[in-house]
Amino acid sequence: MDFAVKGIPIHARAHQVTLREGDGGLVAFEGSLLDLRKRGFVPVGGDLQPSGIVHQMQVHGGIDPAAGTIASISARMPNVAFEPTVTTRGESCRDLVGNVEALADTPLEPGFARRVGEEIGGPRGCSHVLTLVHHLGPTAAWAMREDTRRSEEHTSELQSPYVI
Numbered sequence: 001m002d003f004a005v006k007g008i009p010i011h012a013r014a015h016q017v018t019l020r021e022g023d024g025g026l027v028a029f030e031g032s033l034l035d036l037r038k039r040g041f042v043p044v045g046g047d048l049q050p051s052g053i054v055h056q057m058q059v060h061g062g063i064d065p066a067a068g069t070i071a072s073i074s075a076r077m078p079n080v081a082f083e084p085t086v087t088t089r090g091e092s093c094r095d096l097v098g099n100v101e102a103l104a105d106t107p108l109e110p111g112f113a114r115r116v117g118e119e120i121g122g123p124r125g126c127s128h129v130l131t132l133v134h135h136l137g138p139t140a141a142w143a144m145r146e147d148t149r150r151s152e153e154h155t156s157e158l159q160s161p162y163v164i
Contacts (some may be wrong), residue, residue, distance in 0.1 A: 004014070004136050005161065010035045010037060010038070011035045011036055011038060012035070012036050012053050013033065013034070013035050013036075013039055013068050014031045014032075014033070014034045014036075014140055015031070015032070015033055015132065015135050016030075016031060016034075016133075017029065017030075017031045017135060017136055017139045017140070018030045018031070019063075019139075019140060019143050022062050023062075024064035025028050025064075025076050026055070026063060026064060026065075026071055027043065027062065027063040027064070027065050027140065027144065028060075028061075028062055028063075029061060029062070029063060029136060029140060030058070030059070030060045031058065031059045031060070031133075031135065031136045032059075032132070033057040033058075033128055033129075033130070033131060033132040034053065034054070034055070034056050034060045034121055035054040035055040035056075036051075036052065037049065037051045037052060037053075037054050037056065038049070038051060039051055046160050047087070047137075049081075049104055050121070053079045054081055055077075055079060055081060055093075055128050056077065056078045056079035057075065057076075057077055057126070057128045057129050057132050058075065058076045058077075058078070058121060059074070059075045059076075059100065059102075059129070059133060059136060060073070060074060060076075061071055061073035061074060061081055061153075062139055063108070065144050067107075068107055068109065068141070068144075069104055069105050069106060069108065070104055070105065070106045070108070070137075071104065071105075072101075072104050073100055073101060073103050073104060074100060074131075075097045075135075076097070077093060077094050077097055077126075077129075080092060080093035081093060081095055090160075093126060093128075096120070096124065096125060096126055097126070097129070098153060099119060099120050099125070100110075100119075100120055100121075100129060100133070102119045103115070103116065103119055103120070103133065104139075105130065106119075108141040108144075109137075109141050110136040112138070113134060113143075115139070116130065116134060116137065116155040117130070120133065128138055132159070
């Protein structure tokens with residue numbers, strides 16, 4: 001079968017996750033998801049929306065590396081596609097942002113994705129924050145494993161009698 005791709009992308013998405021040394025032995029994290037509408041006006045939710053920021057979601061908090069769990073997490077939504085209006089029956093993308101805090105004490109591995117989906121997914125969740133947190137967990141777990149591996153390699157190199 002020949003599937004012809006037609007049209008232009010409505011928006012582009014960027015994800016970012018930053019980990020750094022935090023206070024009290026925690027690994028501090030920040031993550032963001034940014035959707036940019038690239039061109040023109042697009043009909044969304046019964047209205048025409050211009051180019052620019054569509055969604056801007058952020059999470060931040062701390063990870064306990066010894067326990068391998070999220071110690072704390074919170075989210076912000078500086079830009080959302082839908083503010084509370086008569087058309088949305090008073091609902092907004094921001095209504096459920098506080099549910100992210102229930103992810104505190106969640107292990108990064110195993111079962112991370114399932115737990116995240118249970119807390120902030122589903123038909124009443126925010127798929128954008130869900131996507132962002134789904135990227136955060138595996139990224140943080142990999143980075144901490146890699147940091148441990150490199151630290152162990154460096155330590156063994158320093159203890160080698162052949163290092164000059």
